[in-house]
Amino acid sequence: MENLDIEALINTYMIPWGIKIVLALVIFYIGRWVVGIIVGVIQKILRGRDMDDILVSFLSAILRWLLLLFVVIAALSQLGINTTSLVALLGAAGLAIGLSLQSSLSNFASGVMLIIFRPFTKGDFVEAGGATGVIDNISIFTTTMTTPDNKEIIVPNGAILSNNIINYSARDTRRVDMVFGISYDDDIRKAKQLLQEIIAADDRVLSDPAPVIALGELADSSVNFLVRPWAKSEDYWDLLWDTTEAVKLKFDAAGISIPYPQMDVHLDKGE
Numbered sequence: 001m002e003n004l005d006i007e008a009l010i011n012t013y014m015i016p017w018g019i020k021i022v023l024a025l026v027i028f029y030i031g032r033w034v035v036g037i038i039v040g041v042i043q044k045i046l047r048g049r050d051m052d053d054i055l056v057s058f059l060s061a062i063l064r065w066l067l068l069l070f071v072v073i074a075a076l077s078q079l080g081i082n083t084t085s086l087v088a089l090l091g092a093a094g095l096a097i098g099l100s101l102q103s104s105l106s107n108f109a110s111g112v113m114l115i116i117f118r119p120f121t122k123g124d125f126v127e128a129g130g131a132t133g134v135i136d137n138i139s140i141f142t143t144t145m146t147t148p149d150n151k152e153i154i155v156p157n158g159a160i161l162s163n164n165i166i167n168y169s170a171r172d173t174r175r176v177d178m179v180f181g182i183s184y185d186d187d188i189r190k191a192k193q194l195l196q197e198i199i200a201a202d203d204r205v206l207s208d209p210a211p212v213i214a215l216g217e218l219a220d221s222s223v224n225f226l227v228r229p230w231a232k233s234e235d236y237w238d239l240l241w242d243t244t245e246a247v248k249l250k251f252d253a254a255g256i257s258i259p260y261p262q263m264d265v266h267l268d269k270g271e
Contacts, residue, residue, distance in 0.1 A: 020078055023078050024075040024076070024078040025075070027071065027074050027075045027078055028071060028072065028075040031067075031068075031070075031071030031074065031075070032068065032071060035064060035067040035068055035071060038063075038067060039060050039063055039064045039067070042059075042060060042063060043056055043060050046059065046060075106158040107140075107141045107142065107156045107157045107158045108140055108141055108157075109158075110156075110157035110158045110160065110161040110162075111138070111139065111140040111141055111142075111143075111157040112140070113161055114138055114143070114157055114160065114161060115138060115140075119165050119167060120135055120138075120165065120167045120169075120170070121135065121138075122135050122136065122137065122138070123135060123169070124167055124168075124169040124170070125167075125168045125169045126145070126165060126166060126167045126168065126169070127165070127166040127168070128143075128155065128160045128163065128164075128165045128166070129143070129155040129156070129159035129160040129163060130155070130159065130163070131145055131147075131153045131155050132145075132147065132148075133145030133146050133147040133148070133151075133153055134146045136152075140157075141156070141157060142154050142155060142156055142157060143155050143157055143160055168233065168236075169233060171233060172232060172233060173206060173230055173231065173232055173233060174230070174231060174232075174233050174236050175209075175228055175229070175230050176227075176228065176229050176230070176231055176236060176239050176240050176243070177226075177228050178226075178227040178228070178240065178243060178244065179216070179224050179225070179226060179227070180195065180224070180225050180227060180247050180251075180258070181219065181221075181222030181223060181224045181225070181258060181259060182222060182223050182225070182251070182256050182257065182258065182259070183222065183223070183256075183257045183258075183259045184222070184223055185257075186223075186256045186257060187256075188215060188223060190254065190256065191225065191251070191254075191256050192213060192215070192225065194247075194250045194251065194254060194256070195213050195225060195227055195247065196213055197250075198243060198246045198247060198250060199211050199213065199227065199229050199243070202229075202239065202242070202243065204231050204232070204235040204238070204239050205229040205230070205231060205239070206229070206230040206231060206232070208230075209230050211227070211228060211229035211230065212226065212227075212228040212229075213225065213226070213227050213228075214226050221259050221260070222258075222259045227243070227247075229243075
């Protein structure tokens with residue numbers, strides 16, 4: 001009698017459940033193998049289109065986890081588990097997590113957009129998200145910059161994408177805008193000639209577009225010349241600083257004064 005009960009138990013429960021468990025494991029391992037193949041093919045396709053490695057890795061990770069989730073659900077379904085309730089539970093959990101991480105998800109979405117559209121790349125000098133510096137790293141949630149005085153700034157991607165982005169390295173050439181004032185008593189023709197000589201003598205100044213030197217304003221305390229040469233982006237700061245120094249030295253040697261703001265105060269003497 002006991003042998004019959006054990007045999008019935010084996011035939012009724014152990015063998016069917018053993019088969020289900022084996023099939024579930026087979027589904028899981030084969031599914032995981034297939035997922036690896038699919039993700040590998042997708043990675044090759046994305047890299048073949050010169051997509052950023054950060055984005056490729058990120059998209060591949062998302063695809064891998066989504067496909068593995070389907071594999072796990074299929075394996076659990078083989079065991080007779082009601083996967084409909086599991087899917088509903090996962091959906092509710094995902095919604096709750098999404099609501100609690102709105103800021104992080106915003107940074108995440110912004111990171112994806114930055115990686116896809118590439119308004120800047122590593123090594124660019126930019127002004128973005130209230131910070132200015134050289135781009136060191138662009139991740140999914142944050143962007144890391146190094147300031148000119150060698151400070152590291154980590155900026156949330158959401159702050160970058162929601163504001164204007166100025167990329168100083170995006171173009172090969174830049175215009176150097178300078179303003180030099182002289183006294184009203186000085187010779188403007190002589191001052192303009194000196195400015196032209198300084199610009200013409202600098203090899204970093206490009207001939208196309210041609211530099212502009214013009215009298216731009218009759219200000220309260222000075223006559224202001226606009227000096228706007230073009231240069232390669234990497235020569236911008238050196239040209240700006242060297243030209244400023246050269247103008248001061250040339251003007252001093254020629255007796256041309258660079259005035260500073262001043263105010264005349266008249267006092268009436270009481271009788």
